[in-house]
Amino acid sequence: MAKSIRARATLKGDTVTVKSLITHVMETGLRKDEKTGDKIPAHYIQEVTCEHNGKEVVLAQWGPAVSKNPYLSYEFTGGKSGDDVSISWVDNKGEKDSLTVQVK
Template sequence: MASTIRARATLKGDTVTVKALITHVMETGLRKDEKTGKKIPAHFIQEVSCTHNGTETLLAQWGPAVSKNPYLSYQFTGGKSGDDVSISWVDNKGQKDSLTTQIK
């Protein structure tokens, strides 16, 4: 399966900027299927974790209010070119994905 995460980490001065786009349906559980009239079950990312060389730099608790295909951007200091940045997520159905990229 192809990764559901596209990410980039760039260094400017002493600040690393991480930008990521996660492909996910992010269903709230409140919408109804137009054909059947039944509610579409909730399916959303609950936790996003980001690390720099194994040290956690971001831990986010998300819920059903986050939009479909969420975009994440954050910054941290202390990174250098070539270091690893990892992003992982887990949703309310137990599905998960992760990606590691290098700082450029």
């Protein structure tokens, strides 16, 4: 599925750069509905696990202060063209998604 994630992993020299965009509301729980005045409940990604060939490289722990539709970029060494890079997130409501792309 992975409709919420877009990612690209590119190899340059000995470094793989991963850039990803996740579609998510990242609601802080502080905003109010303009019409009703009710608070909009918090809904945000808490963890993003980034793996290289099944081995964890970066674990991002996020609070609601990460922007809506989060962007995440990181770099690692030891990768080569064609390797799997996977990104998976889980939010405070237990919703999740993941995506695997190949290093180019």
